[in-house]
Amino acid sequence: MSATPTTPLATATPKVVRAALLGQPNTGKTTLFNRLCGVRARTGNLPGTTVESRVGTVSIGGVELELMDLPGTYGLHLELPESRLCRDCIEGRIGQCAPDVVIAVADATNLARSLRFVLQALRRKVPCVVAVTLADEARRKGLSVDAAKLAARLGCAVEVTSGRTGEGVEQLARRAAEAARAGLDAPAHVTRLAHLPTLDDDVRVAAWCSDCVRDSVGGQRAVSAERLTDRVDAALTHPVSGGAVFIMVMAVLFASIFWLARFPMDGIDLVFQHLGGWVQAWLPEGPLRALLVDGVVGGVAGTVVFLPQIALLFFMLSLLEDSGYLARAAFAADRFMRRFGLPGQAFVPLLSSHACALPGILSTRLIPDPKDRLATILVAPFMSCTARLPVYVLLISLLFAGHPWLAGVAFIGCYATGAIAGLLSALLARRTILRGPARPMMLELPPYRRPSVRTALWVTWDRARLFLSNAGTMILAICVVMWWLSAYPTAKPSAELEARFAEAARLREGRTLEAIAQGAAMQVQAESELAQAQQLGSFAGRIGRVAEPAFAPLGFDHQLTVATLTSFLAREVFVSTLSVLQGTQDEADEARMIERIARGRRLDGRPLLDVPTAAALLAFFTLAMQCLPTLALVRRETGSWKWPLLQLVWMSGLAWAMAFAIRHTLLALGVT
Amino acid sequence: MPDAHDTAGRPRVPLTQLQRGQRARLDAGCMAGLPKNDQCLLRAMGVHEHCELRVCKPGEPCIIEVERTRVGLSGPVAQRLLVTPCDMGAGDATPTE
Numbered sequence: 003m004s005a006t007p008t009t010p011l012a013t014a015t016p017k018v019v020r021a022a023l024l025g026q027p028n029t030g031k032t033t034l035f036n037r038l039c040g041v042r043a044r045t046g047n048l049p050g051t052t053v054e055s056r057v058g059t060v061s062i063g064g065v066e067l068e069l070m071d072l073p074g075t076y077g078l079h080l081e082l083p084e085s086r087l088c089r090d091c092i093e094g095r096i097g098q099c100a101p102d103v104v105i106a107v108a109d110a111t112n113l114a115r116s117l118r119f120v121l122q123a124l125r126r127k128v129p130c131v132v133a134v135t136l137a138d139e140a141r142r143k144g145l146s147v148d149a150a151k152l153a154a155r156l157g158c159a160v161e162v163t164s165g166r167t168g169e170g171v172e173q174l175a176r177r178a179a180e181a182a183r184a185g186l187d188a189p190a191h192v193t194r195l196a197h198l199p200t201l202d203d204d205v206r207v208a209a210w211c212s213d214c215v216r217d218s219v220g221g222q223r224a225v226s227a228e229r230l231t232d233r234v235d236a237a238l239t240h241p242v243s244g245g246a247v248f249i250m251v252m253a254v255l256f257a258s259i260f261w262l263a264r265f266p267m268d269g270i271d272l273v274f275q276h277l278g279g280w281v282q283a284w285l286p287e288g289p290l291r292a293l294l295v296d297g298v299v300g301g302v303a304g305t306v307v308f309l310p311q312i313a314l315l316f317f318m319l320s321l322l323e324d325s326g327y328l329a330r331a332a333f334a335a336d337r338f339m340r341r342f343g344l345p346g347q348a349f350v351p352l353l354s355s356h357a358c359a360l361p362g363i364l365s366t367r368l369i370p371d372p373k374d375r376l377a378t379i380l381v382a383p384f385m386s387c388t389a390r391l392p393v394y395v396l397l398i399s400l401l402f403a404g405h406p407w408l409a410g411v412a413f414i415g416c417y418a419t420g421a422i423a424g425l426l427s428a429l430l431a432r433r434t435i436l437r438g439p440a441r442p443m444m445l446e447l448p449p450y451r452r453p454s455v456r457t458a459l460w461v462t463w464d465r466a467r468l469f470l471s472n473a474g475t476m477i478l479a480i481c482v483v484m485w486w487l488s489a490y491p492t493a494k495p496s497a498e499l500e501a502r503f504a505e506a507a508r509l510r511e512g513r514t515l516e517a518i519a520q521g522a523a524m525q526v527q528a529e530s531e532l533a534q535a536q537q538l539g540s541f542a543g544r545i546g547r548v549a550e551p552a553f554a555p556l557g558f559d560h561q562l563t564v565a566t567l568t569s570f571l572a573r574e575v576f577v578s579t580l581s582v583l584q585g586t587q588d589e590a591d592e593a594r595m596i597e598r599i600a601r602g603r604r605l606d607g608r609p610l611l612d613v614p615t616a617a618a619l620l621a622f623f624t625l626a627m628q629c630l631p632t633l634a635l636v637r638r639e640t641g642s643w644k645w646p647l648l649q650l651v652w653m654s655g656l657a658w659a660m661a662f663a664i665r666h667t668l669l670a671l672g673v674t
Numbered sequence: 675m676p677d678a679h680d681t682a683g684r685p686r687v688p689l690t691q692l693q694r695g696q697r698a699r700l701d702a703g704c705m706a707g708l709p710k711n712d713q714c715l716l717r718a719m720g721v722h723e724h725c726e727l728r729v730c731k732p733g734e735p736c737i738i739e740v741e742r743t744r745v746g747l748s749g750p751v752a753q754r755l756l757v758t759p760c761d762m763g764a765g766d767a768t769p770t771e
Contacts, residue, residue, distance in 0.1 A: 026718075076718035076719050077718030079714070080715060081714070082711070082715070111742065112743055115719070115742070119718070204723050208724060231744070232731065236730075239731065241734075329746065333748075442751045443735065443746065444712065444716060446719055446744065446745055447737060448744075
């Protein structure tokens with residue numbers, strides 16, 4: 003169903019038409035965009051901003067429509083970032099030029115409210131087409147929209163559409179191209195404005211919207227649906243029942259990204275192992291092979307392995323948002339989160355960060371207020387992610403060997419410490435550097451809908467692609483730099499070590515099994531010592547030695563300092579570095595490796611990890627910011643290096659202080 | 675301070691005092707207790723002066739329905755929104771459009 007007072011599409015239409023899709027949240031705007039552009043859409047930040055927008059193209063009747071999906075906003079006149087951005091975009095202050103046409107979205111199931119927004123779009127000096135969305139849903143509710151009558155009222159083309167079914171979508175693109183071709187007829191625009199109420203007169207605006215609805219909308223909505231929605235809303239936002247449902251939904255979400263994602267993650271790990279092995283087999287030994295295997299493949303694998311978690315998280319979040327639950331969940335979490343200066347919407351990103359900070363930070367895009375979002379990004383890495391687990395396992399096993407219950411409590415303590423530090427840091431940030439009035443919780447509660455799997459898949463695909471492009475650029479570059487620092491300069495084996503390699507080779511060619519085994523063991527030992535010399539002699543090792551005085555108050559020697567510094571690449575690197583330095587990297591059994599590290603000695607013969615040092619190390623790893631991919635992502639999401647640097651300094655400084663306090667308290671209590 | 679009575683002299687009460695299903699009207703000046711930005715946002719969401727609302731769920735959050743839009747309001751916002759009740763009992767709602 004369509005209506006337009008304009009002329010049909012002519013051949014003189016420009017080849018590329020720039021259109022901006024404008025609308026309020028929950029009006030089916032993004033579903034319409036996805037239907038129009040599908041997988042051809044690209045997500046990126048609007049030029050000069052950190053606000054995301056999606057751009058896609060549609061070919062229609064020989065014309066290419068370049069469509070920009072602007073952030074949803076309740077009004078163009080509001081003093082909110084998303085409103086300012088839409089205004090700036092329409093007026094050509096963002097991007098290369100103003101759009102040729104604006105497509106204003108109006109919700110068929112709630113036309114009266116949408117028309118207030120459409121009225122604002124019509125008053126802008128740009129050709130406008132109205133897309134009445136959610137036509138299928140309106141029909142199910144017994145409502146119908148007469149596009150011709152509405153077009154006559156508005157003085158512009160109106161197309162009744164459904165992003166879900168595709169109804170009217172192609173015609174809409176055609177109308178947009180026509181409107182762009184016709185351009186803005188200034189006298190007609192002035193005449194049209196004269197018939198529209200002014201925006202500051204609420205009474206006239208309300209009456210005009212009601213008249214438009216009365217003229218163009220037929221049918222009556224069923225009352226029973228309202229009563230059911232009332233009851234479901236009351237249950238989902240109730241402190242007890244709402245809290246219980248919220249915990250259950252979050253438990254399923256968390257279990258999915260923590261447990262279900264393990265299977266594809268193991269698969270990705272295996273693929274990269276094979277890829278590394280394949281490159282190793284095909285290239286001759288040398289710097290290029292080392293760069294490709296350890297730097298590129300190893301570095302990218304360490305980040306791409308989190309792709310399943312990110313994909314699952316966004317798929318499930320999209321389903322929850324589409325179903326209408328997420329807005330109710332925000333209220334359920336808001337009571338608790340507000341105490342720490344964060345909105346209810348911050349709960350999901352912080353929970354997701356327990357799996358990995360990368361998806362957690364990406365999901366902060368659900369938070370509308372920029373300061374709330376920034377505060378959430380800043381504290382998300384405090385949450386104990388899976389990369390910390392190997393370090394927790396190592397240190398807690400050392401500290402509480404033979405006391406499984408205490409070990410369990412210590413594990414919970416680590417998770418609780420990270421969460422508490424994060425929430426308190428958020429409170430501090432909101433009262434200092436991110437001070438300002440918190441946006442009170444005023445949320446539209448969209449109607450409950452059957453979520454669209456198609457939309458969820460589109461969202462997942464979009465996020466996954468964005469994450470991979472990030473992993474393939476900045477994160478890859480950082481990984482290569484870190485690899486170079488730990489791989490160069492290459493350690494040359496000493497004469498004594500070379501002699502042992504030669505002896506090992508001679509023994510392995512022996513005739514008895516005993517000699518071959520002895521040779522193999524000697525080879526492993528010599529390789530381990532060479533790797534140890536490489537770790538300590540590399541640039542990273544040298545930096546470790548220089549940095550040793552800074553970590554000496556925490557009881558770290560040069561080995562622990564090197565292992566701590568290399569773990570800034572990724573936390574789990576700590577265990578592998580320490581195993582190399584202690585010569586246990588070939589230990590297949592994790593328990594035996596831990597046992598050998600526990601028995602490790604410093605150069606002066608003292609134990610490597612006494613109780614105060616191990617406790618300090620555990621505290622440090624619980625709180626420190628040791629993840630370069632996360633810092634790179636924070637830089638991308640905030641548009642500045644200022645915030646990741648602040649995060650690095652604050653989290654690591656707090657970790658150092660906490661580790662220092664724990665170590666010296668234990669020493670004062672006589673614990674050794 | 676917002677006026678405690680509407681133009682017809684009927685008492686205005688905070689939104690938090692209404693029961694489930696009760697209808698009320700927002701009159702001029704009823705949002706005066708809220709910051710300007712919040713007033714603008716509420717208006718843009720459809721909660722504007724002279725509109726009629728229905729309380730879907732009282733308490734925290736307070737859920738109201740205006741022009742087929744459900745809006746959840748945190749306690750402090752609902753407390754500062756003064757309304758004139760249209761009826762006194764908790765009744766069943768009918769569509770406003």
